[in-house]
Amino acid sequence: MKRLFDLIVALILLVILSPLIILISLFVYLKMGQPVILSQQRPGLHGQPFNFYKFRTMTDERDEQGSLLPDEQRITPFGKKLRELSLDELPQLVNVIKGDMSLVGPRPLLMEYLPLYSPEQARRHLVKPGITGWAQINGRNAISWKQKFELDVWYVDNHSFWLDLKILWCTLLKVVKREGISQQGSATVEKFRGVQL
Numbered sequence: 001m002k003r004l005f006d007l008i009v010a011l012i013l014l015v016i017l018s019p020l021i022i023l024i025s026l027f028v029y030l031k032m033g034q035p036v037i038l039s040q041q042r043p044g045l046h047g048q049p050f051n052f053y054k055f056r057t058m059t060d061e062r063d064e065q066g067s068l069l070p071d072e073q074r075i076t077p078f079g080k081k082l083r084e085l086s087l088d089e090l091p092q093l094v095n096v097i098k099g100d101m102s103l104v105g106p107r108p109l110l111m112e113y114l115p116l117y118s119p120e121q122a123r124r125h126l127v128k129p130g131i132t133g134w135a136q137i138n139g140r141n142a143i144s145w146k147q148k149f150e151l152d153v154w155y156v157d158n159h160s161f162w163l164d165l166k167i168l169w170c171t172l173l174k175v176v177k178r179e180g181i182s183q184q185g186s187a188t189v190e191k192f193r194g195v196q197l
């Protein structure tokens with residue numbers, strides 16, 4: 001039932017939002033060039049990697065040593081607006097249609113975090129990752145990593161169709177209110193450094 005719901009809703013949204021997606025693609029291209037959509041490997045169900053899509057919001061500016069500049073120096077005003085409205089996530093509807101992701105589930109993080117999880121934190125991969133999730137409506141990026149993982153694991157243990165509907169509705173309200181977009185003192189979110197029990 002969850003997969004069928006995901007597929008139907010993602011297809012409908014992709015059709016309805018296609019003019020907006022085309023418009024955003026054009027603006028990203030004009031303001032930041034290519035690539036318009038970033039494709040990055042992220043861990044999915046059981047930690048298996050998949051290609052994760054999102055609109056580009058940052059430049060590739062680097063320092064004299066060739067290292068990427070901090071996020072706050074690379075994110076563009078337009079990219080920041082896309083993040084505030086969660087419009088940078090729209091390409092993930094394709095991930096949902098492909099079956100890599102669900103509409104609701106723990107957010108897919110970086111592959112480099114996999115060896116840093118405790119066994120309890122790693123349980124977040126027992127369900128498909130989602131475009132939105134329990135942690136997103138309970139603080140998003142404004143909460144600690146410890147709290148995020150606790151909320152993700154709670155979802156794994158308690159997920160249901162009705163909970164997913166509640167999360168989707170609350171996500172819409174959070175996007176309208178623009179809450180929890182970034183951590184305090186960071187343009188996005190601080191990197192996960194290891195197990196926090």
